[in-house]
Amino acid sequence: MCAKCADRAGGPRRTVLRDAGAPDAPGRCAGDALDGRGALDGTGALDGTGALDSTGALDHLPGDGQFAWWGRPQRERVRPLHAAQPPGTAYAPHYAEPRETAAMSGGKHGKPRRTRIGGGGGGGARPVAGDGGMLPGPLLRRRAERRPTAVPELPFEGRAGAAVGTAGCSFAELDRRARAIAARLGTLLSPGSRVLLVYPEGPDLAGAFFGCLYAGMAAVPLVLTTPGGVHTVPRAVQRCAPDLVLTGTDGWHALDVDRNRTQVVEADGVRVGGEPVWRLATQWRPVGVLRGAPAYHCYHDDGPAGGRLEAAMCHGDLAEVMTELAQAVRLGTDEENVGWIAAVHGLEEAVWRILLPVRVTG
Template sequence: MTARHELLVRPELHTLGDILRHYVVRRADSPACTELDSHGDEVATLTYAELEERVRDTAALLQQVAAPGDRAVLMLPNGIDFVVAFFACAYAGLIAVPAPAPDGIHGGRRTLGRLEGIVKDADPTVVLTTAEHAASPLLADLGAVEPVVVADVPAGLGGLWRDPGVQSGDPAFLQYTSGSTSAPKGVVLSHGNVLANLAAIAIHTGASECSADEYQVVSWLPIFHDMGLAQLLGALYNGGRVVLLPPMALLMRPFVWLDAISRFRGRVSSAPNFAFDLCVEKVSPEQRARLDLSSWRFALNGAEPVRYGTLTGFLEAFAVAGLAPDSFRPCYGLAEAVVYVTGARRPGDAACVDVDAEALEQRGEILPAAADRPSRRIVGCGRIPANLDVRVVDPETAAPLEAGRAGELWVAGDSVSAGYWRQPEATAARFSGRLAGAPDVTYLRTGDLGFVRDDQLFVLGRIDDLIIVDGRNHYPTDLELTVGTSHPAIAPNLVAAFLYGEERRHLGVVAETARQVRITRDEAAPGDGPAVRYADVVSAVRRAVAEEHQLHVDSLILLRPGALPRTTSGKVQRKRSRDLLPDGGTKAW
C-alpha cells in the first residue's frame, strides 16, 4: 500500500447530468467545448449555456424514442456533437455506449467488426450519429436501431424534457475494453464510479490550484475510448473547457496537437507513449520555437508502457518551448476502474528505478541494480488516490506480498465497476478477488504485474503476456524495446513479442518497418543501398535480443507500415500478432 493523497470532491454532484446543471448556473457564458479540424482550425465553440440547451433538447427527443435504462450507441467523431450526445443520455436516463465509427461511409470495414460486436452485446434501442452514417447502408447492418442525427435535433425541444430521477448508483455508460488481450467487454460504470474517478483526477491535475478559466484540456484521443472520454469529463467536472481534435491530426501533423495546447493555453493533455516520441521525431526545430508550452503542467502518459527515454527526450526537445521539467506525468489505469488508478506525484518522487534484472526475472524480487549486474529501468506511475485500495498480490495464493516483491495488482474502491455487461462468468473471474485472510473486501484483479516502491506504483506488464523461458520471467515490453532499437529499419514502438508453438517454447517477434524503408529478400542487394536486406534485420534483432536477454528469436516477421494488429486506442495486440506466423500474411515483406 502506498501513501495516499487527498481528494477534491464536489459533493453537489451526484450524476453526470449534475455537472452541466451545476456550471450552467455558475459559468453560463464561459466556453465549455471547442472543436478543431485536422489542421487545428476552429470549427465551433459552445458555452456552458449553449451546451446545456442542446443537451436538454436532445434528451427530450431521446425520451420520445427510448426509456430510462435503454442503451444508446454513440457513433460520432471527436467533436461537439459527441459531447451533446453523451450528456443527453445522462439527462434522459439512458446508458451511453461510446463506440468507434466505421472507417468509411461507403465500406470502411476495419472497425465494423468491433462495432457489430458492441451492438450485439449492448442491444441498444437508439444510435446517436451523423447524417452520413444515418444514411449509410452500414447502419442497416447493425439491426433495428433507431438513428438520431445529433446535429439535426430541433432547437426548442428542451421544454418537453422530464427529469428521469437518475441516481448515483445507476449505470451511466458502458465502456468497451480495447480488446488488446481478449474480445471487447462492456464495463458497466455508474455515475458514482465516474464522479469518484473525476475527483481523483482533479487532485492529480491540480484543479484547486488554478481558476476554472485556466483549466483547459486539449485532446486528440478517440473520444469513445476511456482515456479520451476522461479528458472530456475531467475538463467539465472542473468547470473548464475541452478542446477536441480529430485523432488523425496527431498522426498526420503532430505539431497541430502541440500548437493547440500552445494557443488555448492547455493545462492538461494526455497521450500514449508513442505520441510523445512522434512529436520529438516529426516537429521541427523551427516549429518548436513557435510554441509556448509553459501552460502545459500535466502531460499525462498512459495506455501503454512508458519509456524513460521518451520522458527525457520529450522534455529535452521541448524545453525551448517553455515545457516545465516536472510536467511529464506517467500514469496507470484501466477501463474497469473508469480510467485513472495512479499518477499523482510529489516533489522528490523518483521518475524511475533501476532494479536487478535477474532477481526480478527469476524470483520476482525488487533489488537495487548493481554496477556489475544486468539491470532494468522502470518508470514510476505515481501514487494511489485516497478512494482506491491497490494491493500487490500473489495471483496463485491471493496472499498480499510484502514490499520488495512483484505480483498482480488488485484494486478496490469507489471508481471500480461492479462488472461487465451481461457477462456473469467474466465478471466473477475479474471482479471477485478476495485477499487470503481478509475476505470482506472484493477486489478487481487487473491482470497486470507490478510493485510498490517509495510510495509509487511501478507497472511491469500483463500476466497473460509474460514470457517464461527456463524459469525466468521476461516482460514482452522489454524485448520489444530491444527489438525496436536493434535496427533502423524497424519502427521502434510497433513490435510484438510472444511465445508460440504447441507448448509455447519458441520466441516470435512481429514488427512493422519504419516508413520510407524498403525491405528485400535478395541476398545480393547491398546492405547500405536503397533497400535493406531482410537477413540483415533478422541478424541485428537476434544479436540484440541474445546480448540483452540471453534469448533466441526463433521467428521474425517484418510487416509493411500500418499492418501490425492494434486496438482502436493504438495498443499492440500480441495474440493477433501471433496469428500472423509463420509468414505474416499479405502485408509482410
C-alpha cells in the same frame, strides 16, 4: 484454613488478617483476606500496600511506587505472579492486543469504509461538499445556469481544450444539445436502456453522451477514428445489443444495422431524429437519476475476432473519477498521466475528455 477451604470442607469460615506491606508467605492460601485498611478482596492474593486485581496479580505503576487496580475489562490476560519470585523483583504484566468489537468494526457484518475522495464506488459513493459531490449531468446543468457562455476546456499546455472533448461548445450549447437528445430518448426508451453512440470525437459525441446521462440511460461510445470508419458498427451492435443507436453520420454513410431489431436515430447540433434541437430542448423534463444507476459502458473493438463490453460504471463512479482527475489537475499532473489515471479507472480517452472539462472549468 482459609475461607475458601473452609467452604469446601463445610467447616467454620475464618478470615486471615495481615499487616500492611506484609509479604505473602510461600504456600499460603489467599482465598478471602482483609488488608491493613479493612478492605476485603474475595478473589485473589492480597498485599496491604494496594488493591488487587481479579486474577491475583499486582500491577505496578512505574514512577510512583504504588499499586493500582486496573480491572478485568481493560485486560485480556495477565501473566501470573509466581509465589517463589524473589522479593523486590519488578513485575511486568503482559497485556494482549485488544480484540475488535462490534462497536469498533461496525457490526458483525461491517465492512471497511472506502476512503477514495468523493465517496465510493459503484452506487454507494459518498458525496463530498461542493461540485465534487455532483453527478456529471446535474453538474453540467449548474454550469449552464451560472456560466452559459463559458467554454469548458482542458487545462493542458500545448493542446487546447477547444480542439478535443467538447470542441469549443459552450456550457449553454452543450446543455441544449443534451436536453434535446434526452427528450427524444425519453419518448423512445425507458430509463436504464443501453444506447450505442457512433460519432467521431467532438461536440456531437459530447452532446449525445450528456443526453444519455440526462435521460438516465447507459451510453456505449463507439468513437470513429477515421471519416466513414463505420465498419466496426455491426460488430459493436452484435456484441453490445443496444436498444438504440445514436449517430451523426447516418445521413452520409448508412450504418449496417438491422432497423427491424435496433432503432437508429440521427442526432447532431441542428436536429435530433428530424426535429429541431431548440424545440426538443424546451420539451425536456428532468428525470430522477440514482447515483448507482448504470451510466457508461466501455467497449473495446478487437477486430474481426469480435469486441469486449466492460461492466457498467454508474453515475456515482463517474463523479468519483472526475473528482480524482480534477484533484490531479490541480496538483499539476500532466495530460499523459491524467489519461493514465482515467484508464486505470476504466474510462476511455474520449469520455474523460468530455467530462473533465466540465468538472474543472468552474
